[in-house]
Amino acid sequence: MTRQEILTELKKVLSPYTLDKEALASIDENTDLIKDLKINSANLVDIIIDAETKYNIEIDYDAADKMVNVGGCIDVIEEKTNQQT
């Protein structure tokens, strides 16, 4: 999967947790999940669990700490899916 492909799929993971669909449609790697998408921090773990399920990966403490912006999410998903291949 390319980073762009991951980003496209990531929008589906993030969608249940943001009301700002306009901001979600235009996310890039610098988009902050809390400040830009207005996602409540209480949902950050939900997003990690949903990403684990979607990509059949396991995200540990240290990796989860990086998932505060879109680029960080893509880094983690890319790294974990590559470990499987």
Added chain:
Amino acid sequence: MIISAGNDIVDLQAIDTARTNNPRFYTKFITGAEAALYNQPQLAHLPFECFVWMLWSVKESVYKFQQRHNPGLVFSPSKIVVESIKPPLSTRMADVANGPIEGKGFDAQLFYNSTIVFDLHTLYSQSIVNDSFIVTLVNNSNKFENMYWGVKPIDNSGPAYQSTEVRAFILEKLRPVLASTHLNIIKKTSGCPVLYDGTIETTVPVSLAHHGRYVAYAFLFSG
């Protein structure tokens, strides 16, 4: 010793209870040693999902407290370690009003008192847990007598509405306390809220929180 404020609110109607109780969820931010704190007999009355979200709110509050003086700080809940939890003297959670409630300092009848270690700093928290919400305040001393706090239910869980309501709620309290009608809160690019009196940045640390249909504030003022 730094002067700051940190708080958090969890709307218990907005959480997924089944997911919260799944180890796959809570082990993302609660260590084995922290999970073992739940086994103390004094917490037997506390539903496990409330324990999990109380730890989350403590960690989030610590992050907000520390981030005021370290704007680049990244929220890493697993690195914020809750070392002890002392339950309130009263365990009758339903006795706590659903809000709005406001106070200064804390009442040992109502609050869970935790000790936390983060980056070699020891911090302390006070949490109210009832059937509707969990609210937490953090300080770097275990004295909260100058900490003002409030929790209020709101009608709409949209982020813009939450943001407007929490500002109105804290400013309504701050105006008489600071004897000023020109107060305003502006968030820095780091996300940290700052209290202004007119165009002057005050030294009063404020913290805002919202989740679901609740908003909460905390500020420290000793004048």
